[in-house]
Amino acid sequence: MFAxxxxxxxxAAALAAVGVLADSGLRWWSAFGRLRRDLKNGNVPALPSLRPGISLGGHNAFDRSVVGRAAKGTINCAA
Structure with missing residues (x-):
């Protein structure tokens, strides 16, 4: 009975995993279909503007707000 x-x-877990993977696959298919259609019509989507890279511990990273604050050491956590 336990078996x-x-x-x-x-x-049930396998069915749920297949459902999630199928949903994600359809979303990617739709997104790339729209991108192909936009590029075919001559509409180039705007890319997000990224600020110049900064060096953090020998690694280059894009300067996003959280990274910039972490590098300056000014993150305040109010608990």
């Missing part, structure tokens, strides 16, 4: 419960539980 049957485990098999049913495993099947």
């Amino acid at each position: 049957l419960f485990l098999v049913i539980l495993l099947a």
Whole structure:
């Protein structure tokens, strides 16, 4: 009886995983389809503007707000 419960539980988990993967795949398919259609019509989507890179511990990173604050050491956490 317990083995049957485990098999049913495993099947339900597999079904849920397949559903999530299928949903994600359809979203990617739709997004790239729209991108192809926009590029075909001559509409180039705007890329996000990235500020020049900064060096953090020997690694180059894009300066985003959280990274910039972390580098300056001015993050305040109010708990």
